[in-house]
Amino acid sequence: MTERDVLALSTRIIDGAGSLGEHPVQMGFEVHLGELAPDLAFVEAFGNVVALRGDGELALVDASGPLHARAVHEAVRRWSDLPLRTAVYTHGHVDHVAAIGSFEAEDRGPLDVVAHEAVTARFDRYERTHGYNAVINQRQFQLPSPMFPRGHRRPDRTYRDHLEVTTAGRTLELHHDRGETDDGTWVWLADQRVLCTGDLFIWASPNCGNPQKAQRYCDEWAAALRKMADLGAELLLPGHGLPIEGADRIRGVLGDTARWLESIFDQTLELMNAGARLDEIVQVVRPPADLDDRPWLQPVYDEPEFVVRGIWRLYGGWYDGNPAHLKPAPDAVLAAEVARLAGGAEVLAQRALDLSAEGEHRLAGHLIEMATQAAPSDGEVRRARATVFGARAAAERSTMAKGVFAWAARPDDSPG
Numbered sequence: 001m002t003e004r005d006v007l008a009l010s011t012r013i014i015d016g017a018g019s020l021g022e023h024p025v026q027m028g029f030e031v032h033l034g035e036l037a038p039d040l041a042f043v044e045a046f047g048n049v050v051a052l053r054g055d056g057e058l059a060l061v062d063a064s065g066p067l068h069a070r071a072v073h074e075a076v077r078r079w080s081d082l083p084l085r086t087a088v089y090t091h092g093h094v095d096h097v098a099a100i101g102s103f104e105a106e107d108r109g110p111l112d113v114v115a116h117e118a119v120t121a122r123f124d125r126y127e128r129t130h131g132y133n134a135v136i137n138q139r140q141f142q143l144p145s146p147m148f149p150r151g152h153r154r155p156d157r158t159y160r161d162h163l164e165v166t167t168a169g170r171t172l173e174l175h176h177d178r179g180e181t182d183d184g185t186w187v188w189l190a191d192q193r194v195l196c197t198g199d200l201f202i203w204a205s206p207n208c209g210n211p212q213k214a215q216r217y218c219d220e221w222a223a224a225l226r227k228m229a230d231l232g233a234e235l236l237l238p239g240h241g242l243p244i245e246g247a248d249r250i251r252g253v254l255g256d257t258a259r260w261l262e263s264i265f266d267q268t269l270e271l272m273n274a275g276a277r278l279d280e281i282v283q284v285v286r287p288p289a290d291l292d293d294r295p296w297l298q299p300v301y302d303e304p305e306f307v308v309r310g311i312w313r314l315y316g317g318w319y320d321g322n323p324a325h326l327k328p329a330p331d332a333v334l335a336a337e338v339a340r341l342a343g344g345a346e347v348l349a350q351r352a353l354d355l356s357a358e359g360e361h362r363l364a365g366h367l368i369e370m371a372t373q374a375a376p377s378d379g380e381v382r383r384a385r386a387t388v389f390g391a392r393a394a395a396e397r398s399t400m401a402k403g404v405f406a407w408a409a410r411p412d413d414s415p416g
Contacts, residue, residue, distance in 0.1 A: 006034055006044070010242035013295050014249045020203070020295050031064075031071040033079055036235060037192050039169070041079050042243050043072055047095035050187075050196050050237050051076050054169020057085040060103075061172070061187050061196045062239065065095030066149050073102035083108040086167035088174065089115035089155065090198025090239060091181040092122040100153040114165055115155040116176050118183035123152045125214075136212045140403035179221030180207050182214075186228060193247075195233035200224055201254065203241030205287075205299045206261055209306030211400055216310050218265045225258035241296075253296050260287045260297055264304055268311045277321030278312050303398040335373030345375035349384040361392045365405075386411055 012018030032044045033051075043049035045068040050061035058080055064072045084103045090096060092115065104111055126133060127150070134146035163174040173188040180199045187196035199207065200221065208216040229251045236244040236253075244250055267285045282305050291297050312320070319326055328334070339345045352368035355361075368388040371381050386409045393405035 002034060006032075006042075006242055007036065007245050010244050011246070011249065013242075014244065014253065020298070031068055031075050033075040035079070036237075036243055036245075037194060040189075040192065040194065041076070042237050043075055044242075045072055046240070047093075048237065048239055048241075049076070049099070051079065052168040052170065053080045053082050056082060057168050058082040059086040059088075059168035059172070060084065060099075061088045061237075062090050062096045062198070063087060063099035063103075066098045069099040069102055072099045084111055085109070086165060087111060087113045088165065088172065088185065088187060089113065089119055090185045090187065090196065091116070091183050092119040092126075092152070093181065093199070094126075094149050094152065096198070096239065097152055098149065104153070112157060112167075113153060113155045114157045114159070114163070114174065116174075116183045116185050117158040117160055118181075119155055120158065122181070122183055123154055126150075126152065139407040140212065140399065142403065142406055175224075175227070177220060177224030177227070178217040179224055180216055182217070184224070186224065188228075188231060188233075193232065193234035194237065195228055195231060195235070195250070196237045197228065197239060199239040200228070201236065201238045201241075201257060201296075202301070203238065203296050204301045205297050205303065206257060206307070207302040208261065209302050209304075209308065209310035211306050211309070211404070215314055216307075217314070218261050218307060218311050222258040222261040222265065225254045225261070229254035229258065253294075256291055256294055256297060260291055261307075263288050264307050265311060268308050269315065272312065272316055278309070278316070279320065279322065281312065282308050299398050301399045303401065306398075306400060332373045335370040338370050339374035345371040345378060345381050348374070349381045352388050353384050356388045356391050359395075361388075361395055364388050365392055382411065385409070 009018060013020060033041050035041045039053045041051040043051060045064045047062060047064040047068070049064050049072055052059040087100055100113065130148055130150060131146070134148035137143060137148050138146045159174060159176070161176055165172045165174060170189060170191055173190065174185050175188065177184055177186065184198060184200060186198055186200055206221060208218050208221060210216065232247050233250050234245060234247055236250045244253065264285055264287055268281055271281045285304065285308050287304050339348055342348050348367045348371035352364040352371060355364035355367065365388060368385045372385045375381050389405045389408035393402050393409060396402045396405060
């Protein structure tokens with residue numbers, strides 16, 4: 001697929017003449033480089049890369065992840081043999097920083113890695129929670145074993161709010177905003193009207209409530225999107241997914257995404273201020289209905305109810321308003337008592353299977369988990385658990401939900 005084909009595809013999707021089924025914009029694994037503007041290349045990968053050349057040097061915005069580091073390096077090197085002098089991280093997620101090592105291994109002179117000041121703290125946290133992140137990756141992406149890289153290349157230079165970097169014959173304006181991460185940077189190339197959003201735009205509903213990850217920032221994310229929408233960019237290069245051309249299209253997708261976040265945030269805060277419990281809020285808050293059909297806002301990675309929980313966590317703490325949850329009994333103790341009242345764990349398990357067959361997956365999940373907690377060594381109960389959570393995984397759309405439920409369906413997964 002040529003660079004013009006890529007831009008034409010994103011145009012068809014946004015204009016309503018195509019669908020995301022034409023291209024794996026969210027989980028693509030093939031690396032492709034196309035020159036989208038003079039001396040500016042866009043490298044499609046699971047984590048995208050922007051390469052710039054000029055004045056005898058090369059610069060990168062992001063560096064993709066461990067699985068694609070070698071292929072990204074090779075693709076860029078086929079495009080330019082200039083020495084890499086500057087690399088900008090839009091944030092510190094591992095799928096945006098890994099290929100730097102391949103370039104430094106060339107030993108072609110100094111490399112200045114630039115990022116927001118919170119990236120260093122992120123890498124420190126990754127070292128402290130390496131095992132936890134490895135387990136999350138295994139569960140979320142169904143990997144054969146826990147997996148998470150170590151030894152991340154740290155920035156040489158950091159900034160707080162705004163920084164201008166002169167490199168590869170142009171000026172990169174770096175702006176900090178919190179959104180999916182607390183260390184986010186978006187990059188504006190004013191001379192070419194090019195906007196690099198990082199993960200502030202990813203061709204999916206915003207990853208703003210990931211249930212297994214650190215805090216996200218819904219209202220600040222929306223504000224960042226509004227700032228970017230006002231720039232009049234002619235080319236948008238996202239952290240994941242297809243590039244977009246045309247000022248009206250770019251303004252439209254960024255504005256829609258901002259409104260999606262603003263609506264969820266405003267509804268959640270209104271109900272919190274009225275004294276509602278978290279459970280009540282999760283059941284009623286929905287994104288604007290007129291955005292349901294937007295291809296770039298589908299809940300294929302994260303989903304709205306997780307965003308609600310993230311907002312509650314940020315503004316309301318971990319207590320959800322249910323007094324039984326403040327200092328609860330151990331899960332296994334509660335499960336054993338409910339099983340005793342029901343007439344045994346096998347009764348709970350059968351009821352869970354019946355509910356699952358009727359499409360009542362949420363309630364079935366509660367009952368089968370209680371049955372398994374009450375009788376963890378019962379083979380029939382564990383097989384029922386695999387059936388219930390397997391059906392639940394098949395019914396879900398988001399990567400987050402599918403990963404957790406598919407993992408629970410594994411025969412070797414421990415209850416709880």
